Amino acid sequence: MKIPYQSNWFSGLLALLFALLLFFNANASGNLSDITGGSQVYDEMLYNIPVQLEYDQDKYFVSGYEETVNVHLSSANRIQLNLEANEDTRNFQVVADLTKTPIGTSEIQLRVKGLSTAVTAEIEPKTITVTVENKVTKSFDVEAQLPESIEAEGYKVEKIAVSPKTVEITTGEETAKAITRVIAPLSNVKQSVDTIKQTVNVQAIDSKGQVLSIENPAPQVKVVVDLTLPSKEVGLTISPTGSPPTGVENFTFNLSEQKVEIRGTKSVLDAIDTIELPVDISNIKSSTKQKIKIPTNTEYIVSPEEVEVTINPVFAGTSTSFSGTSGQGTTTSSSSRSVPTSVPSSEKTTSSSSTSSSSSSSSIESTTEDDLENGSSLVPAN
Template identity: 85%
Template sequence: MKKPSQSNWVSGLLALLFTLVLFFNVNSSGNISNMSGTTQVYDEMLYNIPVQVEYDQSKYFVSGYEETVNVHLSSANRIQLNLEANEDTRNFQVVADLTKTPLGTSEIQLRVKGLSTAVTAEIEPKTITVTVEKKVTKVFNVEAQLPESIEAEGYKVEKIAVNPKTVKITTGEETAKAITRVIAPLSNVKQSVDTIKQTVNVQAIDSKGQVLSIENPAPQVKVVVDLTLPSKEVGLTISPTGSPPSGVEHYTFNLSEQKVEIRGTKSVLDAIDTIELPIDVSNIKSSTKKKIKIPTNAEYIVLPEEVEVTINPIFAETNNSFSETGGQSTTTSYSSQVSPNPLPSSEKTTSSSSSSSSSSSSSVESTDEEGTSNGSSSVPAN
């Protein structure tokens, strides 16, 4: 029989060992839990990543595939992920291996090459459809294709020059058989131009008008098109500006040109019937000739670009005007009449005086009618 003290010592030792085992077991589990809880995965979505197609470029022509894809990157290493996400420091490529692909159309699996082992990638989409043909080069004539707006806006095409007139087109053997014409498509031009000068890439077109795949970059040609702009005649209207001197009742204006020609697109010409001509009458006390530039803008051209105008002031006190005529005159009437004040009955004149006044009045009326028939424009001074 064991002594009680010895039994207690053994029991205590076993209890201590059991406690230590539990302690280390709990701490070990906690550390593992903490380590797994602190692991973080980072993500980056990259768009429009180019697809590198691997094949014998001297023998084959490849077309019909999507040239870019999206790539989803993920990694627990943030620094390494940033390096692959940045275009300047990126090591990976998306590759389509066609070295063993037969002629015709096939679906090719894409893969990532050169990616760090610390980063994983998922490609969207995972495959592309590719057409492989034997490579050929042929010579074709080039024709210019004008924008539809040229005809719609009423332009008349005088001459078209394409340089060079022929180009070499590299494409697939079957695609080359489908080419019916090679065009140089011109882009839309600014309004009121009479010559188009553009350098453009040619396009190969089939019988249905569809654009076919050819080697990139495509051949370039220079195109020059001489045009005649639509034109029409419009009248000029006078718009006096400035402050006339004291005593001037109004002005008359004689223009060297009554109408001018404007050139531009049909839509612009349809919106214009007359052109307003601003004329400064400040400090004009006698008959004055001025050359006035006709207002215009980038939408149309005016011929002639300027006209000569004779400005004749008419004074209120004497009702006289200083007028000069020469060249063609235009008449756009801006009348301003001042009625004479009636005389008191006590100041009636004699029969001979009345006759003289009547004769003078008739003379003034005759002069006014003659000025109107000669085409002068009259505008009030104020």
């Protein structure tokens, strides 16, 4: 009679044990999953992190060391890692403790200061080499150092002014003894300038021409250099533009200046022999004077900046130029200052009829010969 009761009790106990076993097994799996997920490590490589030196800056001068290093950060906390990786929210510094470093050159171990305990750091390189000297300040005269291009491009230096002429240089005691001169190095200048004005940091130079370490920022001076640009004379050539009016077969041009002076660097001047002068011949039916600005650019300066051009139209079938007011034919005036034009020789005049072709050609040839003898330019109309 008791066997069924005992069997039910045993079955219930067994079921409870299985339930407990499944419960603990499920929790154990969840905890293991959490542990596995939380063990992920994140990495960041930071470059050019400045090295902070700890020493008595009033007494010593330190030089010869690498000013930046690389730092490898790692952490399981992604948020904390991002804070340290971001320059704006970063708490750590790379420091070199020189408080007990003797005078001379030494190798110093670097360390990270102020880093969160949740983040680890590895510095590359782990050490730097520094030179420690007693700090001194001395006065030196400053001389301007011109770019090599000044001489190469043919500039003539008229005057150099440096202000202030004397500066105080702070550096190490031994370094100060090695200074032979202090210079103000000028950077390259733009073409076609006749004055250089620059404010520059000075440099301390030794007997071998090497730049020595001095306190940063270095003293500044203002340098003004007056220059004379190379110059040459070039000719002007007429380049007609526009369309001639009906009936005009040729033009003669008289220039107030046959040559102009250009100033610029030697390389620019060597490439220029003549300057084309654009002259608009549209609607020119009588002798006309125009003031034409001479084309230029930033590479050279031209003088004078403009010339006066007298434009004389030659009508078809005649050998003379006509005034639009009187209608009378007058012989084209000559000028010893006129120059040939750049109009292509392939442009030829055309006669209005086969009957007058011979006489027109003869008249134009006669006019051309006379004008060339007198110095005027004869240009066929387009």
